[in-house]
Amino acid sequence: MAVAAVVAVVASLVVLVRASGPTGANATSIAPAPPLVSLNPEIKDLPSGAPIPNPVALQRALADLVTAAGLGNFTGEISDAETGRVLWSSDPNKATVPASTAKLLTTAAALLTLPIDHRLTTRIVAGAHPGEIVLVAGGDPTLSAAPVGTPSYYPGAARIDDLAAQIKKSGVKFTSLTLDTSAFTGPAMAQGWHAEDIPGGFIAPLAPVMIDGSRLANDENAPRSDTPAIDVAQAIAKRLGIDSTDVKPGTAPPNARELAKVQSATLGERMTQMMAHSDNILAETIGRELVIERGGDPSFRGVVAAVTSVLTEAGFDMTGVSIQDASGLSDDDRIPARVLDKIMVAAAGNGRPALRPMLDFLPVAGANGTLEDRFDAGDRAGAGWVRAKTGTLAEASSLAG
Structure with missing residues (x-):
């Protein structure tokens, strides 16, 4: 909630030129083309006068939504990335099936261990x-x-x-x-x-x-x-x-x-593709890349141990985390919403600069990847602003961003 995504809009200019016609005094002059618009989407720091999130207002806004029957076994947590303060939560310590939001753990561990230009x-x-x-x-x-x-x-x-x-x-x-x-x-x-x-x-x-x-x-x-x-x-x-x-x-x-x-x-290019399209193979091989760098066993068990160890050493409380892979494809994976929230806070706030590139890897609502057709209905209020990792399995749907 302390991060703003700036989306640049590029205008298309069409110039119609007469191939033939009057010359001299009756000739039509054509104005020079304006300078090209450069596309530079980026995440900027909050201005000093930005409003402080109001937990009471947030609770009121979410009250009816989070109790909807269609949500089933629902858990979640929302924090202010600027301060790390928890603004709202619902069973945040309950370990549930993360689906592909588990890729956030793999990405964070890789960014904390490997150079972003690492190649295979x-x-x-x-x-x-x-x-x-x-x-x-x-x-x-x-x-x-x-x-x-x-x-x-x-x-x-x-x-x-x-x-x-x-x-x-x-x-x-x-x-x-x-x-x-x-x-x-x-x-x-x-x-x-x-x-x-x-x-x-x-x-x-x-x-x-x-x-x-x-x-x-x-x-x-x-x-x-x-x-x-x-x-x-x-x-x-x-x-x-x-x-x-x-x-x-x-x-x-x-x-x-x-x-x-x-x-x-490079690792950065592969993580961009992995996060945008939720590529399970890329996630699993990046997990192996991480464990090999640390001198561990390049197996599923070794990857799970490496991801957990790296994040624990970085100060994240991994209580409740029980994973079987690096991609979140396993039905047996369990991660509390609190852990995903703390990783996003560290990336979006000032806690872990090494995790900042993760924000660039995330799909943008209404724009690309697994969020291309999400948050873009109605007034499109979330399109271009929401950056998040999706997760979908037969019996689980998740979102973290």
Whole structure:
């Protein structure tokens, strides 16, 4: 409530020019075009004279709304980001299913641990046997199979064609491809995930390398493959002319000679996409990125431990938090509204400057991402102003911003 989002409006100017007509004294003069309007949406600090939120008025305004039967098991908390003062709450300590608002915890922990320009590297190295090359997966789920120079699903994604081209230019003879996925450990599906969500387009078995988040088509909600890493290896093998039967799992030899590498977009760019479209695969791999940086176990259990530890060390009270993943897709995740509120207060107020970029990652109501068609009905009072992370599961709906 202490943060204002400024939305710039760009006007379109159409100039009609006569191709022919009178000249000289009867000629029509055309005024020079005005200077271009620059688009610079930003979040500004509150002016010193801004009104102080009134808890009594807020309670009165919300009284009928928060008791609506359609809300079911409702909890929440609202705070003034300037002071941290709680203005309104309803069972804020009760741990409930957060759905994708759990991504706020993952994002906050990553921002407190990793540089925002951190990138993931996918490498191909020389194998231990003649003619063998090894694809070393480095945690990047955004690799693109689109030709270099054409749009990719994830902006700034590394290209498979680039890897293949580097190998061909290296002069190395290759006859087989080994796939090394040892960067991730543990189960590929988290507790509380459902197998039907793979063809449903919500998730894929987690692997340290994927094409377009394992989507089977260039569409946000496309069904996912259940063999994401193998798909990448086979795509590279095809470009190199390696027979599919000569692609096998394995590990790279120690200190293997690097033959080719590509890098992902920055962490900040990936978190922007993750938050805007509530991308579960990006959330889970960013969780692995975090735990690897801390030297932990790159598994679901390790990610949960790392996220919880980082936020606890940063001073957040994690009492009541019980999560199984980094994305909030699990039915078994539980987070109190108080924790989400305190993270947003830290980002929007003066508590944790490192979390400030989170505000830029959030979808804007009536404008983009999962809020594109929210808060824009009627008088559109919230459009352009509300910035929030949505969360939706079969039996839960949440919002934090």
